[in-house]
Amino acid sequence: MNDQDQEKLSLFLDGALAPEDAAEVARLVATDPEWKAAHRALKLSGEMMRAPVEQAARSANFDGLWAGIEGRLPAPERAPSLLERLRAFLTPPVLVGLAAAAAAAAYVATRPAPTPAPASPSPGLAATPRIAPAPESALAAAPADASEPVVIEGIESEGSKTVLVSQPVEPGGTTVIWLLDAPDAAGDGAAAPTTDDDPI
Amino acid sequence: MNAAPSASKEEKNAMSSMETPDAELVARVREGDRNAFRKLVERHRERIYRVALGMLRNPDDAMDAVQEVFIRVHGRLTDFKGESAFGTWLVRVTVNYCIDRQRRQKTWDARFVVDNEWEGVSEESPEHQLVNAQIGEALQRALAELGEEHRTAIMLREVNGLAYEEIAEVMGCPKGTVMSRLHHARKKLQVALRPFLEEAGERDLADRAGEGVRRRE
Incomplete structure (x- = not known):
């Protein structure tokens, strides 16, 4: 048998030969002692490789296999609880931001009431120290739908004359109070806001 | 080509109509379905055991290999593109694992053949x-x-x-x-x-x- 014959025999064993070639090899295996011995050797080697595996596979016990595998798999992913989500959200930058927001809110809530500048302040008025708001009774005298500033009273503080102006924004709503220096007290006639640019 | 000892065509058709296809189970495993992975393990474990046993020649090593292979496969399911059958990919992972193991052992131990084959x-x-x-x-x-x-x-x-x-x-x-x-x-x-x-x-x-x-x- 040459190398080509050997290869043909290998293909014959695998059933990979064309029918005509397979018939020819089958005839040689049946009649030629050399072909017969080679065929027998290959068949036996295959059987001897398979036999112990088949035998062991028949007695294999897979009972504990899944438990062994499952025990080493990563934990299944589940939806995080509210507490876990909160913890994940409250990272240091977020906490700093929240603290800053809380501080700003506390400042706004506790700071003194601002005294905004009038919509059209008189050119001669200047900033003056903050004073207490006008009494309710005085405000009640103002018309409910007033659109023009209403001078409630003039007061003197630390030697300068100040005019207290009250302007209701809407009936029964917020009242904006302006403190303005009287024109004769400022001297230079320049208008100036009190302490805040934005009336509350 | 000679087929391996396996189910007949009719049996395979019946099985395929009853069983969830591998690809569907793989998709479920990717979504975190552990029960689907268990089904894959139960379906392929014997084949993988035979492959490992043929290469490692030791029943205990082969069982150990089956476990390791399935754990690896679970972690690498994203690598499985579905270009080949899941079973074939599984055998490939098994063969690679066994070759690695053999290389670590330096020599190929074939004593299993001598110890067991003639008992039958x-x-x-x-x-x-x-x-x-x-x-x-x-x-x-x-x-x-x-x-x-x-x-x-x-x-x-x-x-x-x-x-x-x-x-x-x-x-x-x-x-x-x-x-x-x-x-x-x-x-x-x-x-x-x-x-x-x-x-x-x-x-x-x-x-x-x-x-x-x-x-x-």
Whole structure:
């Protein structure tokens, strides 16, 4: 048998030969002692490789296999609880931001009431120290739908004359109070806001 | 090509109509369904065990390999593109794992062949058993002397009954290379076993002749 014959025999064993070639090899295996011995050797080697595996596979016990595998798999992913989500959200930058927001809110809530500048302040008025708001009774005298500033009273503080102006924004709503220096007290006639640019 | 011992076409059709396809189970596993993975394990564990047993030659090592392979596969399911059958990919992972393990052990231990293979033929005469044990040892040496690629190819074909195309996919080589490796491996095995077979062949002929004489008597 040459190398080509050997290869043909290998293909014959695998059933990979064309029918005509397979018939020819089958005839040689049946009649030629050399072909017969080679065929027998290959068949036996295959059987001897398979036999112990088949035998062991028949007695294999897979009972504990899944438990062994499952025990080493990563934990299944589940939806995080509210507490876990909160913890994940409250990272240091977020906490700093929240603290800053809380501080700003506390400042706004506790700071003194601002005294905004009038919509059209008189050119001669200047900033003056903050004073207490006008009494309710005085405000009640103002018309409910007033659109023009209403001078409630003039007061003197630390030697300068100040005019207290009250302007209701809407009936029964917020009242904006302006403190303005009287024109004769400022001297230079320049208008100036009190302490805040934005009336509350 | 000779098929491996497996279910008939009708049985396969019946099975496929009843069972959830591998691809669907794989998709479910990717979504975190552990029960789907368990089904895949139960479906393929015996085949993987046979592949590992054929290569590692030790039942305990083979069972250990099955566990390791499935754990690896679970972690690498994102690598599975579905270009080949899941079962074939699984065999490929198994073969690679076993080759790595063999390389760590440095030598290929084929004692399993000698220790177990003739248990099933114990009804034979002591003389036959002795010859068979000698043949087993010769086979062991021949297999151990084969290169890793040739031994893997012959094991996948003879023990696991994989088709040429499957072996090619598992080993990542062309089909022609698989055919060449099988031819090479078989030639070596045949040379190793021939002396014993020639002797056994003569004895068989003598036995048959003796039976003929006894019948005539």
